[in-house]
Amino acid sequence: MAKRLIPTLNRVLVEKIVPPTKTTAGILLPEKSTKLKSGKVVAVGPGLPGKAGNRIPVAVKEGDTVVLPDYGGTQVFLCDKEYHLYRDEDIPGTLHD
Structure with a gap:
């Protein structure tokens, strides 16, 4: 089983960031507030x-940390993690603090 994937050419391997569904106090967040799709770049070609x-x-x-498109991309599983x-x-684009 592969342990590391190095993308070719201009491809970028991203691990999606799953937004929290509730606050630390236990308040459930509505789906609208977690709409922004983002991910962390793991490897680049x-x-x-x-x-x-x-x-x-x-x-x-x-x-x-990057903004991800609504559609597209190829799903890859490595060591039971989804990328x-x-x-x-x-x-x-990218996201900055």
Whole structure:
């Protein structure tokens, strides 16, 4: 069984962040408040080859928190954990504190 997946080209491996369904005080949160789909970047590919032979790097790096699209991506299971593989251009942006 594979222990680590290294994406090819401009692909990004993301572990989705599951938003909490209730607060620390035990109050249940409505589904609307947990709508933003985000994930943590686990691994990135080396990037696409450019016309001049140089590599065009991926826009995100390992450890970034990213906004995920509603659809798309390839579901991957590694060591009983669920990950998703996206193309770099399918990720709309990163989240910062």
